[in-house]
Amino acid sequence: MTPAPAPTAMPLRQALRVAEGPITLLGYDPASKPLSPGSKSKALKELASTGAVLASQQEMLYANGASGDPRRVLLVLQGTDTSGKDGVVRHVVGQVGPAGVSITSFKRPTAEEAAHHFLWRIRRALPAAGMIGVFNRSHYEDVLVTRVHQSIDGPAWAERIADINAFERQLSDSGTVLVKCFLHISYSEQRKRLLARLDDPSKLWKFNPADIEERAYWSDYQSAYAAAIAATSTEAAPWHIVPSDSKWYRNWAVSQLLRDALLGLELSYPPADFDVEAARARLRPPF
Protein backbone atom coordinates (compact mmCIF):
# COMPACT_ATOMS: atom_id res chain seq x y z
CA MET A 1 0.00 0.00 0.00
CA THR A 2 1.31 3.42 -0.90
CA PRO A 3 0.69 5.98 1.83
CA ALA A 4 -1.85 8.70 1.13
CA PRO A 5 -0.29 12.04 0.11
CA ALA A 6 0.33 14.35 3.06
CA PRO A 7 -2.57 16.79 3.37
CA THR A 8 -1.69 20.38 2.53
CA ALA A 9 -2.44 22.93 5.21
CA MET A 10 -4.68 24.80 2.77
CA PRO A 11 -5.90 22.86 -0.23
CA LEU A 12 -5.29 24.44 -3.60
CA ARG A 13 -9.00 24.62 -4.30
CA GLN A 14 -9.33 27.01 -1.40
CA ALA A 15 -6.20 28.98 -2.26
CA LEU A 16 -7.38 29.57 -5.86
CA ARG A 17 -11.04 29.97 -5.09
CA VAL A 18 -12.28 33.39 -6.00
CA ALA A 19 -13.12 35.72 -3.10
CA GLU A 20 -16.77 36.40 -2.32
CA GLY A 21 -18.40 39.60 -3.48
CA PRO A 22 -17.37 41.90 -6.31
CA ILE A 23 -13.80 41.40 -7.54
CA THR A 24 -11.28 42.97 -9.85
CA LEU A 25 -8.79 40.77 -11.66
CA LEU A 26 -6.12 43.35 -10.83
CA GLY A 27 -6.17 41.79 -7.38
CA TYR A 28 -5.01 38.45 -8.79
CA ASP A 29 -1.40 38.24 -9.91
CA PRO A 30 -1.16 36.07 -13.07
CA ALA A 31 2.51 35.40 -12.32
CA SER A 32 1.93 34.17 -8.77
CA LYS A 33 2.20 30.47 -7.91
CA PRO A 34 0.12 29.69 -4.79
CA LEU A 35 1.12 26.39 -3.13
CA SER A 36 3.48 25.65 -6.02
CA PRO A 37 5.73 22.62 -5.56
CA GLY A 38 8.61 25.08 -5.90
CA SER A 39 10.20 24.46 -9.28
CA LYS A 40 9.28 23.50 -12.80
CA SER A 41 10.97 20.12 -12.53
CA LYS A 42 9.13 19.28 -9.32
CA ALA A 43 5.85 20.45 -10.82
CA LEU A 44 6.33 18.28 -13.91
CA LYS A 45 7.05 15.29 -11.67
CA GLU A 46 3.91 15.94 -9.66
CA LEU A 47 1.93 16.47 -12.85
CA ALA A 48 2.97 13.00 -14.01
CA SER A 49 2.11 11.31 -10.71
CA THR A 50 -1.17 13.21 -10.51
CA GLY A 51 -1.82 12.04 -14.07
CA ALA A 52 -1.68 8.43 -12.91
CA VAL A 53 -4.21 9.26 -10.18
CA LEU A 54 -6.47 11.01 -12.69
CA ALA A 55 -6.31 7.98 -15.00
CA SER A 56 -7.23 5.48 -12.28
CA GLN A 57 -9.93 7.73 -10.81
CA GLN A 58 -11.43 8.21 -14.27
CA GLU A 59 -11.58 4.44 -14.80
CA MET A 60 -13.39 4.07 -11.50
CA LEU A 61 -15.78 6.88 -12.34
CA TYR A 62 -16.52 5.20 -15.67
CA ALA A 63 -17.03 1.81 -14.03
CA ASN A 64 -19.52 3.36 -11.62
CA GLY A 65 -21.27 5.18 -14.46
CA ALA A 66 -21.66 1.87 -16.30
CA SER A 67 -23.22 0.48 -13.12
CA GLY A 68 -25.88 3.18 -12.73
CA ASP A 69 -24.09 5.87 -10.71
CA PRO A 70 -25.22 9.23 -12.15
CA ARG A 71 -22.12 11.15 -11.15
CA ARG A 72 -19.77 12.85 -13.60
CA VAL A 73 -17.25 15.70 -13.64
CA LEU A 74 -17.29 18.82 -15.81
CA LEU A 75 -14.13 20.88 -16.22
CA VAL A 76 -14.92 24.36 -17.54
CA LEU A 77 -11.97 26.24 -19.03
CA GLN A 78 -12.21 29.94 -19.68
CA GLY A 79 -9.55 32.51 -20.46
CA THR A 80 -8.48 34.97 -23.11
CA ASP A 81 -6.74 33.87 -26.30
CA THR A 82 -3.39 32.18 -25.58
CA SER A 83 -4.25 31.69 -21.91
CA GLY A 84 -3.60 27.97 -22.33
CA LYS A 85 -6.97 26.22 -22.61
CA ASP A 86 -5.66 23.93 -25.37
CA GLY A 87 -2.50 23.31 -23.35
CA VAL A 88 -4.52 22.15 -20.34
CA VAL A 89 -6.57 19.83 -22.55
CA ARG A 90 -3.39 18.32 -23.97
CA HIS A 91 -1.21 18.10 -20.87
CA VAL A 92 -3.75 17.52 -18.10
CA VAL A 93 -6.79 15.91 -19.73
CA GLY A 94 -4.49 13.98 -22.09
CA GLN A 95 -3.27 11.92 -19.13
CA VAL A 96 -6.65 10.21 -18.85
CA GLY A 97 -7.94 7.33 -20.97
CA PRO A 98 -9.48 9.06 -23.99
CA ALA A 99 -12.67 6.98 -24.01
CA GLY A 100 -13.66 8.39 -20.62
CA VAL A 101 -13.43 12.03 -21.66
CA SER A 102 -15.69 14.15 -23.82
CA ILE A 103 -14.19 17.43 -24.94
CA THR A 104 -16.16 20.23 -26.53
CA SER A 105 -14.57 23.36 -27.97
CA PHE A 106 -17.22 26.01 -28.26
CA LYS A 107 -16.80 28.33 -31.22
CA ARG A 108 -18.90 31.23 -32.38
CA PRO A 109 -22.47 29.86 -32.37
CA THR A 110 -23.73 28.43 -35.67
CA ALA A 111 -26.96 29.75 -37.16
CA GLU A 112 -28.82 26.78 -35.67
CA GLU A 113 -27.28 27.31 -32.24
CA ALA A 114 -27.94 31.04 -32.31
CA ALA A 115 -31.62 30.34 -33.01
CA HIS A 116 -31.94 28.58 -29.65
CA HIS A 117 -31.55 29.64 -26.01
CA PHE A 118 -27.84 30.13 -25.31
CA LEU A 119 -27.77 27.05 -23.05
CA TRP A 120 -29.20 24.77 -25.74
CA ARG A 121 -25.87 23.83 -27.28
CA ILE A 122 -24.32 23.58 -23.82
CA ARG A 123 -26.87 21.03 -22.60
CA ARG A 124 -26.29 18.92 -25.69
CA ALA A 125 -22.58 18.73 -24.90
CA LEU A 126 -22.90 17.72 -21.24
CA PRO A 127 -20.92 14.62 -20.23
CA ALA A 128 -22.83 11.37 -19.68
CA ALA A 129 -22.75 9.60 -16.31
CA GLY A 130 -19.27 8.28 -15.54
CA MET A 131 -17.56 10.68 -17.94
CA ILE A 132 -15.23 13.61 -17.48
CA GLY A 133 -16.51 16.43 -19.64
CA VAL A 134 -14.28 19.30 -20.69
CA PHE A 135 -15.58 22.60 -22.01
CA ASN A 136 -12.95 24.58 -23.87
CA ARG A 137 -14.83 27.87 -23.64
CA SER A 138 -18.45 27.48 -22.54
CA HIS A 139 -21.73 29.21 -21.77
CA TYR A 140 -19.64 31.95 -20.19
CA GLU A 141 -18.79 33.26 -23.65
CA ASP A 142 -22.41 34.38 -23.79
CA VAL A 143 -21.94 36.79 -20.90
CA LEU A 144 -18.45 37.92 -21.95
CA VAL A 145 -18.23 38.75 -25.65
CA THR A 146 -21.79 40.03 -25.52
CA ARG A 147 -21.00 42.37 -22.64
CA VAL A 148 -17.77 43.67 -24.10
CA HIS A 149 -19.35 44.40 -27.46
CA GLN A 150 -22.63 45.48 -25.86
CA SER A 151 -24.77 43.18 -27.96
CA ILE A 152 -26.95 42.59 -24.90
CA ASP A 153 -28.03 45.15 -22.31
CA GLY A 154 -27.69 45.01 -18.53
CA PRO A 155 -31.00 43.32 -17.75
CA ALA A 156 -30.43 40.69 -20.46
CA TRP A 157 -26.96 40.05 -19.03
CA ALA A 158 -28.39 39.65 -15.52
CA GLU A 159 -31.00 37.25 -16.83
CA ARG A 160 -28.32 35.10 -18.44
CA ILE A 161 -26.34 35.10 -15.21
CA ALA A 162 -29.44 33.90 -13.35
CA ASP A 163 -29.96 31.23 -16.04
CA ILE A 164 -26.38 30.06 -15.60
CA ASN A 165 -26.65 29.84 -11.84
CA ALA A 166 -29.91 27.89 -12.05
CA PHE A 167 -28.42 25.63 -14.73
CA GLU A 168 -25.28 24.88 -12.75
CA ARG A 169 -27.31 24.27 -9.62
CA GLN A 170 -29.37 21.68 -11.53
CA LEU A 171 -26.19 20.05 -12.78
CA SER A 172 -24.75 19.90 -9.29
CA ASP A 173 -28.00 18.54 -7.84
CA SER A 174 -28.10 15.75 -10.41
CA GLY A 175 -24.56 14.57 -9.74
CA THR A 176 -22.23 16.71 -11.84
CA VAL A 177 -19.16 18.05 -10.08
CA LEU A 178 -18.18 21.33 -11.70
CA VAL A 179 -14.57 22.46 -11.77
CA LYS A 180 -14.53 25.98 -13.19
CA CYS A 181 -11.12 27.45 -14.00
CA PHE A 182 -10.32 30.90 -15.28
CA LEU A 183 -6.83 30.82 -16.80
CA HIS A 184 -5.48 34.24 -15.89
CA ILE A 185 -2.64 35.74 -17.93
CA SER A 186 -1.22 39.23 -18.14
CA TYR A 187 -1.41 41.62 -21.04
CA SER A 188 2.30 41.38 -21.71
CA GLU A 189 2.28 37.56 -21.48
CA GLN A 190 -0.39 37.51 -24.17
CA ARG A 191 1.79 39.68 -26.40
CA LYS A 192 4.70 37.30 -25.88
CA ARG A 193 2.58 34.27 -26.78
CA LEU A 194 0.99 35.87 -29.84
CA LEU A 195 4.44 36.85 -31.11
CA ALA A 196 5.69 33.30 -30.44
CA ARG A 197 2.89 31.95 -32.62
CA LEU A 198 3.98 34.22 -35.42
CA ASP A 199 7.51 32.85 -35.14
CA ASP A 200 6.48 29.19 -35.23
CA PRO A 201 5.33 27.74 -38.58
CA SER A 202 3.51 24.96 -36.69
CA LYS A 203 1.50 27.56 -34.74
CA LEU A 204 0.64 30.04 -37.47
CA TRP A 205 -2.68 28.33 -38.18
CA LYS A 206 -3.80 29.14 -34.62
CA PHE A 207 -3.20 32.82 -35.17
CA ASN A 208 -6.15 34.90 -36.15
CA PRO A 209 -5.51 38.58 -36.94
CA ALA A 210 -8.93 39.23 -35.38
CA ASP A 211 -7.36 38.28 -32.03
CA ILE A 212 -5.34 41.48 -32.26
CA GLU A 213 -8.59 43.45 -32.64
CA GLU A 214 -9.96 41.75 -29.53
CA ARG A 215 -6.78 42.59 -27.64
CA ALA A 216 -7.73 46.26 -27.94
CA TYR A 217 -10.65 45.41 -25.62
CA TRP A 218 -8.37 43.82 -23.00
CA SER A 219 -9.56 45.92 -20.07
CA ASP A 220 -13.19 45.50 -21.02
CA TYR A 221 -12.71 41.75 -21.13
CA GLN A 222 -11.02 41.76 -17.74
CA SER A 223 -13.98 43.65 -16.28
CA ALA A 224 -16.45 41.35 -17.99
CA TYR A 225 -14.63 38.28 -16.66
CA ALA A 226 -14.55 39.74 -13.17
CA ALA A 227 -18.26 40.55 -13.23
CA ALA A 228 -19.25 37.13 -14.59
CA ILE A 229 -16.97 35.23 -12.22
CA ALA A 230 -18.14 37.15 -9.16
CA ALA A 231 -21.77 36.65 -10.12
CA THR A 232 -21.49 32.90 -10.75
CA SER A 233 -19.09 31.64 -8.11
CA THR A 234 -21.56 29.69 -6.04
CA GLU A 235 -21.32 26.99 -3.41
CA ALA A 236 -22.48 24.47 -6.01
CA ALA A 237 -20.06 25.68 -8.69
CA PRO A 238 -17.23 27.87 -7.40
CA TRP A 239 -14.72 29.58 -9.67
CA HIS A 240 -10.97 29.15 -9.42
CA ILE A 241 -8.65 31.80 -10.77
CA VAL A 242 -5.57 29.95 -11.98
CA PRO A 243 -2.51 32.17 -12.43
CA SER A 244 -1.35 31.14 -15.89
CA ASP A 245 1.63 33.23 -16.91
CA SER A 246 3.63 30.11 -16.02
CA LYS A 247 2.53 27.17 -18.14
CA TRP A 248 3.91 24.56 -15.78
CA TYR A 249 2.18 26.11 -12.80
CA ARG A 250 -1.09 26.32 -14.73
CA ASN A 251 -0.99 22.65 -15.77
CA TRP A 252 0.04 21.54 -12.30
CA ALA A 253 -2.72 23.58 -10.65
CA VAL A 254 -5.54 22.42 -12.92
CA SER A 255 -4.44 18.80 -12.55
CA GLN A 256 -4.57 19.19 -8.76
CA LEU A 257 -8.03 20.76 -8.88
CA LEU A 258 -9.33 17.99 -11.13
CA ARG A 259 -7.74 15.31 -8.94
CA ASP A 260 -9.26 16.78 -5.78
CA ALA A 261 -12.69 16.88 -7.43
CA LEU A 262 -12.37 13.19 -8.34
CA LEU A 263 -11.03 12.16 -4.93
CA GLY A 264 -13.90 14.07 -3.35
CA LEU A 265 -16.29 11.55 -4.91
CA GLU A 266 -14.71 8.83 -2.75
CA LEU A 267 -15.05 6.30 -5.54
CA SER A 268 -14.49 2.59 -5.33
CA TYR A 269 -15.07 -0.14 -7.89
CA PRO A 270 -18.64 -1.38 -8.01
CA PRO A 271 -19.08 -4.93 -6.70
CA ALA A 272 -20.13 -7.74 -9.05
CA ASP A 273 -23.88 -7.95 -9.65
CA PHE A 274 -23.62 -11.61 -10.65
CA ASP A 275 -22.31 -14.87 -9.19
CA VAL A 276 -18.55 -14.73 -9.76
CA GLU A 277 -17.95 -18.36 -8.74
CA ALA A 278 -20.64 -19.61 -11.10
CA ALA A 279 -19.15 -17.58 -13.96
CA ARG A 280 -15.70 -18.98 -13.20
CA ALA A 281 -17.05 -22.53 -13.19
CA ARG A 282 -18.71 -22.03 -16.56
CA LEU A 283 -15.42 -20.93 -18.09
CA ARG A 284 -13.59 -24.17 -17.23
CA PRO A 285 -12.00 -25.90 -20.21
CA PRO A 286 -13.03 -27.16 -22.66
CA PHE A 287 -15.66 -24.35 -22.71
Added chain:
Amino acid sequence: MTPAPAPTAMPLRQALRVAEGPITLLGYDPASKPLSPGSKSKALKELASTGAVLASQQEMLYANGASGDPRRVLLVLQGTDTSGKDGVVRHVVGQVGPAGVSITSFKRPTAEEAAHHFLWRIRRALPAAGMIGVFNRSHYEDVLVTRVHQSIDGPAWAERIADINAFERQLSDSGTVLVKCFLHISYSEQRKRLLARLDDPSKLWKFNPADIEERAYWSDYQSAYAAAIAATSTEAAPWHIVPSDSKWYRNWAVSQLLRDALLGLELSYPPADFDVEAARARLRPPF
Protein backbone atom coordinates in the same frame (compact mmCIF):
# COMPACT_ATOMS: atom_id res chain seq x y z
CA MET B 1 17.16 16.61 -39.18
CA THR B 2 16.38 13.09 -38.02
CA PRO B 3 16.73 10.56 -40.82
CA ALA B 4 13.55 8.95 -42.13
CA PRO B 5 12.90 5.47 -40.73
CA ALA B 6 14.32 2.70 -42.91
CA PRO B 7 11.58 1.38 -45.20
CA THR B 8 10.46 -2.16 -44.37
CA ALA B 9 10.65 -4.63 -47.25
CA MET B 10 6.92 -5.28 -46.88
CA PRO B 11 4.91 -2.66 -45.00
CA LEU B 12 2.76 -3.93 -42.16
CA ARG B 13 -0.39 -2.74 -43.88
CA GLN B 14 0.32 -5.22 -46.65
CA ALA B 15 1.38 -8.01 -44.30
CA LEU B 16 -1.84 -7.72 -42.27
CA ARG B 17 -4.15 -6.96 -45.14
CA VAL B 18 -6.77 -9.61 -45.58
CA ALA B 19 -6.41 -11.87 -48.64
CA GLU B 20 -8.79 -11.37 -51.56
CA GLY B 21 -11.75 -13.64 -52.01
CA PRO B 22 -13.50 -15.82 -49.42
CA ILE B 23 -11.51 -16.39 -46.23
CA THR B 24 -11.61 -18.44 -43.06
CA LEU B 25 -10.17 -17.01 -39.87
CA LEU B 26 -8.61 -20.43 -39.19
CA GLY B 27 -6.04 -19.38 -41.77
CA TYR B 28 -4.92 -16.46 -39.57
CA ASP B 29 -2.94 -17.35 -36.45
CA PRO B 30 -3.94 -15.02 -33.57
CA ALA B 31 -0.61 -15.72 -31.86
CA SER B 32 1.54 -14.80 -34.86
CA LYS B 33 3.49 -11.54 -34.96
CA PRO B 34 4.16 -10.50 -38.56
CA LEU B 35 7.01 -7.96 -38.89
CA SER B 36 7.21 -7.73 -35.10
CA PRO B 37 10.12 -5.69 -33.73
CA GLY B 38 11.14 -8.94 -32.00
CA SER B 39 10.45 -8.47 -28.31
CA LYS B 40 7.98 -6.84 -25.97
CA SER B 41 10.51 -4.29 -24.77
CA LYS B 42 11.42 -3.28 -28.33
CA ALA B 43 7.75 -3.08 -29.27
CA LEU B 44 6.97 -0.83 -26.29
CA LYS B 45 9.85 1.42 -27.27
CA GLU B 46 8.60 1.64 -30.83
CA LEU B 47 5.06 2.21 -29.57
CA ALA B 48 6.28 5.23 -27.63
CA SER B 49 8.23 6.70 -30.54
CA THR B 50 5.35 6.03 -32.92
CA GLY B 51 3.11 7.77 -30.38
CA ALA B 52 5.14 10.94 -30.78
CA VAL B 53 4.70 10.70 -34.56
CA LEU B 54 0.96 10.13 -34.15
CA ALA B 55 0.69 13.18 -31.89
CA SER B 56 2.53 15.49 -34.28
CA GLN B 57 0.71 14.14 -37.34
CA GLN B 58 -2.62 14.62 -35.59
CA GLU B 59 -1.78 18.24 -34.81
CA MET B 60 -0.95 18.82 -38.45
CA LEU B 61 -4.13 17.09 -39.60
CA TYR B 62 -6.12 19.30 -37.22
CA ALA B 63 -4.35 22.44 -38.41
CA ASN B 64 -5.20 21.56 -42.00
CA GLY B 65 -8.79 20.79 -41.05
CA ALA B 66 -9.07 24.22 -39.45
CA SER B 67 -7.80 25.68 -42.73
CA GLY B 68 -10.39 24.01 -44.97
CA ASP B 69 -8.78 20.64 -45.79
CA PRO B 70 -11.61 18.07 -45.74
CA ARG B 71 -9.41 15.10 -44.87
CA ARG B 72 -9.80 13.01 -41.71
CA VAL B 73 -8.97 9.50 -40.50
CA LEU B 74 -11.36 6.87 -39.19
CA LEU B 75 -10.04 3.93 -37.20
CA VAL B 76 -12.58 1.12 -37.05
CA LEU B 77 -12.00 -1.47 -34.32
CA GLN B 78 -13.83 -4.76 -34.38
CA GLY B 79 -13.26 -7.99 -32.46
CA THR B 80 -14.92 -10.32 -30.00
CA ASP B 81 -15.23 -9.49 -26.30
CA THR B 82 -11.79 -9.13 -24.64
CA SER B 83 -10.03 -8.82 -28.00
CA GLY B 84 -8.57 -5.50 -26.85
CA LYS B 85 -10.56 -2.72 -28.46
CA ASP B 86 -10.52 -0.68 -25.22
CA GLY B 87 -6.82 -1.41 -24.83
CA VAL B 88 -6.04 -0.01 -28.28
CA VAL B 89 -8.07 3.11 -27.51
CA ARG B 90 -6.14 3.62 -24.29
CA HIS B 91 -2.62 2.72 -25.38
CA VAL B 92 -2.58 3.80 -29.04
CA VAL B 93 -5.20 6.51 -29.40
CA GLY B 94 -4.33 7.82 -25.91
CA GLN B 95 -0.96 8.99 -27.27
CA VAL B 96 -2.63 11.69 -29.33
CA GLY B 97 -3.88 15.08 -28.11
CA PRO B 98 -7.41 14.33 -26.88
CA ALA B 99 -9.01 17.35 -28.55
CA GLY B 100 -8.14 15.97 -31.98
CA VAL B 101 -9.83 12.62 -31.46
CA SER B 102 -13.49 11.66 -31.37
CA ILE B 103 -14.20 8.22 -29.98
CA THR B 104 -17.53 6.47 -30.25
CA SER B 105 -18.31 3.19 -28.51
CA PHE B 106 -21.30 1.64 -30.21
CA LYS B 107 -23.57 -0.33 -27.90
CA ARG B 108 -26.75 -2.19 -28.61
CA PRO B 109 -28.88 0.31 -30.62
CA THR B 110 -31.29 2.46 -28.61
CA ALA B 111 -34.97 2.51 -29.55
CA GLU B 112 -34.40 5.74 -31.50
CA GLU B 113 -31.38 4.31 -33.32
CA ALA B 114 -33.18 1.05 -34.10
CA ALA B 115 -36.02 3.04 -35.69
CA HIS B 116 -33.61 4.38 -38.32
CA HIS B 117 -31.49 2.83 -41.07
CA PHE B 118 -28.56 1.04 -39.44
CA LEU B 119 -26.08 3.60 -40.82
CA TRP B 120 -27.98 6.55 -39.30
CA ARG B 121 -26.18 6.51 -35.96
CA ILE B 122 -22.90 5.78 -37.70
CA ARG B 123 -23.14 8.87 -39.92
CA ARG B 124 -23.87 11.02 -36.88
CA ALA B 125 -20.66 9.84 -35.24
CA LEU B 126 -18.33 10.45 -38.19
CA PRO B 127 -15.24 12.55 -37.42
CA ALA B 128 -15.17 16.16 -38.61
CA ALA B 129 -12.48 17.38 -41.01
CA GLY B 130 -9.06 17.34 -39.36
CA MET B 131 -10.10 14.82 -36.72
CA ILE B 132 -9.12 11.24 -36.02
CA GLY B 133 -12.32 9.30 -35.43
CA VAL B 134 -12.32 6.01 -33.59
CA PHE B 135 -15.18 3.52 -33.73
CA ASN B 136 -15.08 0.99 -30.91
CA ARG B 137 -17.40 -1.46 -32.61
CA SER B 138 -19.22 -0.01 -35.61
CA HIS B 139 -21.71 -0.60 -38.41
CA TYR B 140 -20.17 -4.06 -38.70
CA GLU B 141 -22.10 -5.16 -35.62
CA ASP B 142 -25.17 -4.96 -37.85
CA VAL B 143 -23.89 -7.72 -40.12
CA LEU B 144 -22.40 -9.85 -37.32
CA VAL B 145 -24.76 -10.26 -34.35
CA THR B 146 -27.69 -10.26 -36.75
CA ARG B 147 -26.15 -13.05 -38.84
CA VAL B 148 -25.14 -15.19 -35.87
CA HIS B 149 -28.56 -14.93 -34.29
CA GLN B 150 -30.34 -15.03 -37.65
CA SER B 151 -32.34 -11.89 -37.01
CA ILE B 152 -31.89 -10.97 -40.68
CA ASP B 153 -31.95 -13.30 -43.67
CA GLY B 154 -29.38 -13.74 -46.42
CA PRO B 155 -30.71 -11.12 -48.84
CA ALA B 156 -31.05 -8.55 -46.04
CA TRP B 157 -27.47 -9.29 -44.99
CA ALA B 158 -26.26 -8.87 -48.58
CA GLU B 159 -28.11 -5.58 -48.84
CA ARG B 160 -26.42 -4.28 -45.70
CA ILE B 161 -23.04 -5.35 -47.05
CA ALA B 162 -23.76 -3.42 -50.25
CA ASP B 163 -24.85 -0.41 -48.14
CA ILE B 164 -21.60 -0.59 -46.17
CA ASN B 165 -19.44 -0.74 -49.28
CA ALA B 166 -21.26 2.20 -50.85
CA PHE B 167 -21.04 4.15 -47.58
CA GLU B 168 -17.33 3.55 -47.14
CA ARG B 169 -16.69 4.42 -50.76
CA GLN B 170 -18.46 7.77 -50.20
CA LEU B 171 -16.36 8.35 -47.11
CA SER B 172 -13.17 7.60 -48.96
CA ASP B 173 -14.18 9.78 -51.92
CA SER B 174 -14.85 12.71 -49.62
CA GLY B 175 -11.50 12.57 -47.86
CA THR B 176 -11.81 10.03 -45.06
CA VAL B 177 -8.98 7.54 -44.76
CA LEU B 178 -10.36 4.34 -43.27
CA VAL B 179 -8.19 2.07 -41.14
CA LYS B 180 -10.21 -1.06 -40.41
CA CYS B 181 -8.75 -3.49 -37.88
CA PHE B 182 -10.12 -6.83 -36.80
CA LEU B 183 -8.49 -7.76 -33.49
CA HIS B 184 -8.13 -11.50 -33.78
CA ILE B 185 -7.83 -13.61 -30.62
CA SER B 186 -8.12 -17.34 -30.02
CA TYR B 187 -10.83 -19.16 -28.13
CA SER B 188 -8.48 -20.10 -25.32
CA GLU B 189 -7.06 -16.58 -25.06
CA GLN B 190 -10.59 -15.28 -24.56
CA ARG B 191 -11.12 -17.78 -21.75
CA LYS B 192 -7.91 -16.59 -20.10
CA ARG B 193 -8.96 -12.95 -20.32
CA LEU B 194 -12.50 -13.54 -19.07
CA LEU B 195 -11.11 -15.46 -16.09
CA ALA B 196 -8.62 -12.67 -15.44
CA ARG B 197 -11.50 -10.18 -15.27
CA LEU B 198 -13.18 -12.34 -12.67
CA ASP B 199 -10.00 -12.29 -10.58
CA ASP B 200 -9.55 -8.51 -10.71
CA PRO B 201 -11.94 -6.37 -8.61
CA SER B 202 -11.15 -3.39 -10.88
CA LYS B 203 -12.29 -5.37 -13.94
CA LEU B 204 -15.42 -7.07 -12.61
CA TRP B 205 -17.66 -4.26 -13.88
CA LYS B 206 -16.57 -5.07 -17.44
CA PHE B 207 -17.72 -8.65 -17.05
CA ASN B 208 -21.15 -9.48 -18.33
CA PRO B 209 -22.41 -13.02 -17.75
CA ALA B 210 -24.14 -12.65 -21.13
CA ASP B 211 -20.66 -12.71 -22.69
CA ILE B 212 -20.42 -16.36 -21.66
CA GLU B 213 -23.65 -17.06 -23.56
CA GLU B 214 -22.19 -15.38 -26.64
CA ARG B 215 -19.03 -17.46 -26.30
CA ALA B 216 -21.14 -20.55 -27.07
CA TYR B 217 -21.54 -19.02 -30.56
CA TRP B 218 -17.77 -18.63 -31.07
CA SER B 219 -17.57 -20.55 -34.35
CA ASP B 220 -20.62 -18.81 -35.74
CA TYR B 221 -19.06 -15.45 -34.92
CA GLN B 222 -15.78 -16.44 -36.56
CA SER B 223 -17.69 -17.39 -39.72
CA ALA B 224 -19.72 -14.20 -39.60
CA TYR B 225 -16.57 -12.08 -39.20
CA ALA B 226 -14.89 -13.92 -42.06
CA ALA B 227 -17.87 -13.41 -44.35
CA ALA B 228 -18.25 -9.71 -43.47
CA ILE B 229 -14.54 -8.99 -43.74
CA ALA B 230 -14.17 -10.77 -47.08
CA ALA B 231 -17.20 -8.94 -48.48
CA THR B 232 -16.11 -5.46 -47.35
CA SER B 233 -12.35 -5.42 -47.82
CA THR B 234 -12.22 -3.00 -50.71
CA GLU B 235 -9.55 -0.89 -52.33
CA ALA B 236 -11.11 2.17 -50.69
CA ALA B 237 -11.39 0.53 -47.27
CA PRO B 238 -9.31 -2.61 -46.83
CA TRP B 239 -9.45 -4.80 -43.72
CA HIS B 240 -6.46 -5.68 -41.59
CA ILE B 241 -6.49 -8.80 -39.44
CA VAL B 242 -4.38 -7.94 -36.40
CA PRO B 243 -3.19 -11.02 -34.46
CA SER B 244 -4.12 -10.02 -30.91
CA ASP B 245 -3.30 -12.85 -28.53
CA SER B 246 -0.26 -10.71 -27.65
CA LYS B 247 -1.35 -7.34 -26.31
CA TRP B 248 1.97 -5.65 -27.04
CA TYR B 249 2.00 -6.88 -30.62
CA ARG B 250 -1.59 -5.74 -31.09
CA ASN B 251 -0.91 -2.22 -29.79
CA TRP B 252 2.31 -1.96 -31.76
CA ALA B 253 0.64 -3.14 -34.96
CA VAL B 254 -2.38 -0.80 -34.76
CA SER B 255 -0.14 2.16 -33.95
CA GLN B 256 1.95 1.38 -37.06
CA LEU B 257 -1.16 1.09 -39.25
CA LEU B 258 -2.51 4.40 -37.93
CA ARG B 259 0.86 6.10 -38.38
CA ASP B 260 1.18 4.86 -41.96
CA ALA B 261 -2.33 6.13 -42.74
CA LEU B 262 -1.39 9.57 -41.42
CA LEU B 263 1.99 9.66 -43.15
CA GLY B 264 0.22 8.66 -46.36
CA LEU B 265 -1.58 12.01 -46.27
CA GLU B 266 1.79 13.76 -46.70
CA LEU B 267 0.70 16.58 -44.42
CA SER B 268 2.48 19.85 -43.80
CA TYR B 269 1.43 22.87 -41.82
CA PRO B 270 -0.80 25.27 -43.75
CA PRO B 271 0.87 28.58 -44.60
CA ALA B 272 -0.36 31.83 -43.03
CA ASP B 273 -3.35 33.36 -44.80
CA PHE B 274 -2.54 36.81 -43.42
CA ASP B 275 0.37 39.24 -43.38
CA VAL B 276 2.70 37.92 -40.67
CA GLU B 277 4.95 40.99 -40.68
CA ALA B 278 2.00 43.34 -40.30
CA ALA B 279 0.67 41.27 -37.39
CA ARG B 280 4.10 41.34 -35.73
CA ALA B 281 4.30 45.11 -36.13
CA ARG B 282 0.89 45.61 -34.56
CA LEU B 283 1.96 43.66 -31.48
CA ARG B 284 4.89 45.96 -30.68
CA PRO B 285 4.82 47.38 -27.15
CA PRO B 286 3.02 49.20 -25.72
CA PHE B 287 0.11 47.51 -27.59
